Amino acid sequence: MVNQPVPAARSQQQLIELLDVSVTFGRNPVLRDIRLSVPRGQTLVIIGESGCGKTVILKTMIGLVRPTRGQVTFDGNDINKLTEKELTHERIRFGYLFQGAALFDSLTVGQNVAFPLREHTDNDDHAIQDAVISRLAAVGLPESVINKKPAELSGGMRKRVGLARALALSPEVVLYDEPTTGLDPIMSDVINELILRTRSEHPVTSVVVTHDMHTARKVADRVIMVYPLSRLEPDEPQIIFDGKPELLDRSGDPRVTQFVQGEAGERLMEMRKMADLRLANQR
């Protein structure tokens, strides 16, 4: 069990650190001994196939998932040892864009974007309204969407409202969970541009979870690739690539190349064999 304090000088550089983090849901291990540091100002992209634990890594960073073993620190503090009040204080330094945007169905678009402002600022209604309009404009949405319900919006608009809400309090860290999944290529690139613009407008540390290689190459300072535990030997590390995006094509690891080039390879045959095996066991 790793639970030692992080040296101060190191934690100042590294804003988020995962120290030998393992996560198990019930009997299903998802992450094993993940060791990862995110320096201030970096845009880290986490790639990997579906179900490999990318989103779980993102959720452990903000304390939405507690590691079964290991330690997660944010700005030098163990996020899982904070009191409720301290955790709230730390969480408002984050903005989180969820995969399906996770807008509150019962609230209008305006109320969704205003939510963090109402919770954590003393601004009056007028100031909040102005802030909402400017946040929506920043993601390219007109004032007319303010009174709409999330269900009335398209997928791309919902993602942009989610981004406006995530950025409402000008957070130091923005976590993006599959920001372009389910969007058309043009809207995907709009989201990529918004990620880049957010970074250029104020210094922000970003962690982007995606399996969209276009997004990875376009926004990343650094890319890591996570591999599903079920396909690894017990002593193999789960992070199989860690480097600049331009090195992805030269990694030399066939698993990375297969993912980056989007090739099925022997995977279909493997899946069929597994299914046959399960069927035989059932019989």
Add this chain to the structure above:
Amino acid sequence: MSEWIADLGELVIDWVATVGDVAEFFFRTLSWLAMRMPRRDTLLPNFYQIGVLSFPVVALTGTFIGMVLAVQSHSQFRQLHLETRLGAVINMSLVRELGPVLAATMLAGRVGSAMAAELGTMRVTEQIDALSSMGANPIQYLVVPRFLACLVLIPTLTIMADFMGVAGGFAYAVFGLGIDSNHYWQNSQDYVGAFDLFSGVFKSLFFGAAIGLISCYRGFHCDPGAEGVGRAATSAFVISFVLILVLDFFLGIALDGIYLSIWPEGVRLL
């Protein structure tokens, strides 16, 4: 055999863990309730949903329970020439048992399943995680207003169901069966006391708490997908219903004990 014992052990462990989880959820809800009252804008929509929108269906339930009681008991009482005592029986059954239990059952179906489905959908679509990520406590923001609304409004709706049942029973007995209204009320007044009304409303306080707690817990711990949400809504109703009956039994024994310790003679029908 050993596999069977292992399965049973696993089931017991799961069950104990769930009971512990529910208890922790309950104490977290209570501690947030004690620490900070929910904001008006989170409280009012829940009061509207649970109270105002349930009004017609609970009123209808109450009215028909009263009328059905009059229909069912009349033929029996007529054989003994005790028709005028109908008021006592109908009103006593209503305020002590049927009003609170059937109103709570109706509300477990209407309100409890809806709450579990709504919170379950919020869990599945990561809206609960979104609340946490924005530094808002989901228990304080989502559970406390619903729990409070159930706790306050289910007893209030029970009083209304009792009233409508009394009115329905009276209307059918007097206008439908031709029973003398003066005797009907006189017998009711002699037999049904304030304690009876109190015991029904007191029980409904527990029913309200049970519906609020179980429905919110099932919604919060919903399995993924549409199937998970459906299962959460169904199980919220089933567990609430079973809990209402179990609580009714034990609270009935306790309240009878209290009643008999205050009035050892009890009240005689004849």
